Amino acid sequence: MIEITPNLNKNHKDPLYIQLYEYIKKEIETGRIPPGTRLPSIRKLSSYLRVSRNTVDTAYQQMMAEGYIESRPRSGLFVTELDDDFPVSQHKEYTSFDEYREYGPTAMEYTYDFRHGSIDQDSFPTTLWRRLTNQVCNGKDIYSYGERQGEIELRIELAKYLYQSRGVSCSPEQMIIGGGIQQLLGLLCLMIGLDGQSVAVENPGYDGAREIFAHYGFQVEPIEVNKNGLCLPQLYQSDCRLAYVTPSHQFPLGYTMPISKRMKLLQWAEKVNGFIIEDDYDSEFRYKGKPIPALKGIDSFDRVVYLGTFSKSLLPSIRISYMVLPEALLKKYKRFFYMYEQAVSKIHQLTLLLFMQQGHWQKHIHKMRKIYEKKHEVLRKAIKQHMGENVNVVGEDSGLHIIIEVKREETEESLIAAAKNVGVKVYSASKFWVNQKQNKNPQLLLGFGGLSEEEIDCGIQSLSNAWF
Amino acid sequence: MIEITPNLNKNHKDPLYIQLYEYIKKEIETGRIPPGTRLPSIRKLSSYLRVSRNTVDTAYQQMMAEGYIESRPRSGLFVTELDDDFPVSQHKEYTSFDEYREYGPTAMEYTYDFRHGSIDQDSFPTTLWRRLTNQVCNGKDIYSYGERQGEIELRIELAKYLYQSRGVSCSPEQMIIGGGIQQLLGLLCLMIGLDGQSVAVENPGYDGAREIFAHYGFQVEPIEVNKNGLCLPQLYQSDCRLAYVTPSHQFPLGYTMPISKRMKLLQWAEKVNGFIIEDDYDSEFRYKGKPIPALKGIDSFDRVVYLGTFSKSLLPSIRISYMVLPEALLKKYKRFFYMYEQAVSKIHQLTLLLFMQQGHWQKHIHKMRKIYEKKHEVLRKAIKQHMGENVNVVGEDSGLHIIIEVKREETEESLIAAAKNVGVKVYSASKFWVNQKQNKNPQLLLGFGGLSEEEIDCGIQSLSNAWF
DNA sequence: GGGTATTTGTCCGTATGTATG
DNA sequence: TCATACATACGGACAAATACC
DSSP states (O other), X not given: OOOOOOOOOTTSSSOHHHHHHHHHHHHHHTTSSOTTOBOOOHHHHHHHHTSOHHHHHHHHHHHHHHTSEEEETTTEXXXXXXXXXXXXXXXXXXXXXXXXXXXXXXXOOOSEEOOTTOOOSSSSOHHHHHHHHHHHHHSSGGGSOOOTTOOHHHHHHHHHHHHHHHOOOXXXXXXXXXXXXXXXXXXXXXXXXXXXXXXXXXXXXXXXXXXXXXHTTOEEEEEEEETTEEOHHHHHHSOOSEEEEOOSSOTTTOOOOOHHHHHHHHHHHHHHTOEEEEEOTTTTOXXXXXXXXXXXXXXXXXXXXXXXXXXXXXXXXXXXXXXXXXXXXXXXXXXXXXXSOOOXXXXXXXXXXXXXXXXXXXXXXXXXXXXXXXXXXXXXXXXXXXXXXXXXXXXXXXXXXXXXXXOSSOOHHHHHHHXXXXXXXXXXXXXXXXXXXXXXXXXXXXXXXXXXXXXXXXXXXXXXXXXX | OOOOOOOOOTTSSSOHHHHHHHHHHHHHHHTSSOTTXXXXXXXXXXXXXXXXXXXXXXXXXXXXXXXXXXXXXXXXXXXXXXXXXXXXXXXOOOOOSGGGGGGSTTOOOOSEEOOTTOOOSTTXXXXXXXXXXHHHHTSSGGGSOOOTTOOHHHHHHHHHHHHHHHOOOOOGGGEEEESSHHHXXXXXXXXXXXXXXXXXXXXXXXXXXXXXXXXXTOEEEEEEEETTEEOHHHHHHSOOSEEEEOOXXXXXXXXXXXXHHHXXXXXXXXXXXXXXXXXXXXXXXXXXXXXXXXXXGGOTTSOEXXXXXXXXXXXXXXXXXXXXXXXXHHHHHHHHSTTSOOOSOHHHHHHHHHHHHTTHHHHHHHHHHHHHHHHHHHHHHHHHHHHGGGEEEEEXXXXXXXXXXXXXXXXXXXXXXXXXXXXXXXXXXGGGOSSOOTTOOOEEEEEOTTSOHHHHHHHHHHHHHHHO
């Protein structure tokens, strides 16, 4: 008979049955108690250890649940046969985790961060948003899974907004809510599937979209961009049947696609029996005149997938984007993709719903447009004043960033490093190009959404001192 | 010279410049003003229409921005060349959207809904969660994009939890946060790619996972499940190198995979040089003894991908799940998938972080385990009392649901319909099987998380009256 | 052909009614 | 109620392009 002699201690942090369980488990794992062995009966062991029968029973039960031992009723408990060529499981002692904290947001080595995608910190209506969130949390709706396409009420509100502000007429049924443009693009890739093995993308263009297409098995065809947007002859020459474009504000250059080219683009899609993906990521921030209607608004052929997001215009951290599908893709979605659970927080969705229903959204857009227009102006003036003829402003009609070309024979890396030395973070723009020309002047992206007007001016001044 | 004769009305809902803009745009789109035409100068038109020059100017500016007309400074404004075979854009009048409201959560035709995935409404610490959310909202961190893998502090906290409670020793770097199991599975499919063309899944098993695998191009191989979990001989016969399993609580039957089979499963993965995906979706709710360590905890070969979620144990609507990658996949992730933006709300992540750091999470788990154990007991008793010999309880060791087999020659649909008539919603369990046997008794899934103990008992009583 | 007057798009400051808080 | 901000509308000033002598 195998002996079981654990050191049971009633004052130990773990209860008795756990101590017993851990002890026997270890004995089995190390092989001291070989497979097939009959363990002491519950009665014997409990009286030997002077603990209650239930204590032993619980420990045995736990091991049974995990499969270490087997019960043969009215016969005994036996250690399960294990393959002994299996390496003994050895838990690494887990590290203190403190070493990872350096990655956290506490690392503030930069005074001015011209990050793209940050928003104005002071103007987000924190109090209001919190109040609405509380209102939502008090409701009964947050304890179950949400609707898979996204909350219907929110989709209704979004459809209204799209009609009134972007000229897009769609039904809430066509709309799918998702956690960011990339996630929606992924779903879209699955839906379009192998019908379109090549996808045309703008060059320069959003690298995040390119990556998605590539990962989902598409051949990515970069198409040159000029002041009017995509170069159509190149598009026709390609064998693509799918194109990803940013017509309202070409990313990153900020160009607007004129109506004539929009129509030709739609005709292309009809001709090749394909689709156009319109990423309307930052159309809200057009500073000259009224916002331009979306491409989807004149999509008589029903070939445009419209993508919109709240990351730029409201708050990037709530992660809400949406997509409007044409009929053909909607059918596919309803048939094959309806079992996908919604990935966006229902709480945030319902909060946004209230925010829109009560009219705060429209107001917020107007307010932010003014604020960013002012910042945009300040940035342009600062560049002109402090840098003058040393740089060209390449894309300046875009909403929340500006691209400058530095007239120097230096690499972008060295300029970024020089900027870092004076506490300014700027970003390389070369990743937006697919086939970078070698002898091109370095181009840098300056996002200004998260900086105040003073910070923008000081930041540019520092940059100028560092570079020129 | 082209004549422009709009009916401008100062009392119209739209301002003058919009009316003029709409009028001229239409004239161009219909072709009455042909491309290339020179438009009346701003002064001429303003004096003719008796409006300010700026009114005309603003209208022209808007059309210029959209590309309908072009300006040659100090020379005139000209209509852009357009293809005239393009169909005139015609906005459908948008529907009132009221028709869609019926889909909303207001449709409460059921008194008792045995939905799977709902949680206990009364025990979620709403006030605390709100307080923590407010705390997070007051911080400076929510105005920018979050870390792509998920907030590092949260990952640190999660790694600690996994080590202490699930026996999984991992570094926060191996962990990726995502908006639900399905989203993470999708990412995983992309990472594993064509290395593993077939994936073994449990039969019965989680249909949502099967669908993902199929969509991402995998051949899905259903493997039978017995009381010990996956049938290993079948697994060996298949040509799979990837297996998706739920060892702690087989879904939907609730079986626990014993340690011997776990080791054999790991050896299989090592032998075929493949991976095991362990979906630990509801391990927190084990009612007999301590929770069983995860398969990942004994993964000496580093071949297990661990998936966990807060949907069941905390709140489904915040949508936070996580995944622990083995070294081989982590490398791939870092190299090829690092540009994916995080899809989970940073606000929720930081709130959860506080929730865990302050020890509420552990307390909450313990509390919920008690509550659900009680409900589980009530449900089992109610079934025994009200239905007795009319049903078999098939899976009863699972956490938040029970599967019953009704000993009748009826279809699941007819039983569901009969239940609906008495205001009870139950769910078909057949979708969890891949190849359904024809002459099988109907099986139904009863989720009990969202119902109170009284509701559970009454619901079962109603069901019994309706069926027997 | 060159100088000049006119026309043109563009930019600027300002007045007014309305909505907001 | 008052103060503020905003969208809209207005006319003047400027400089470049054009037409005319």
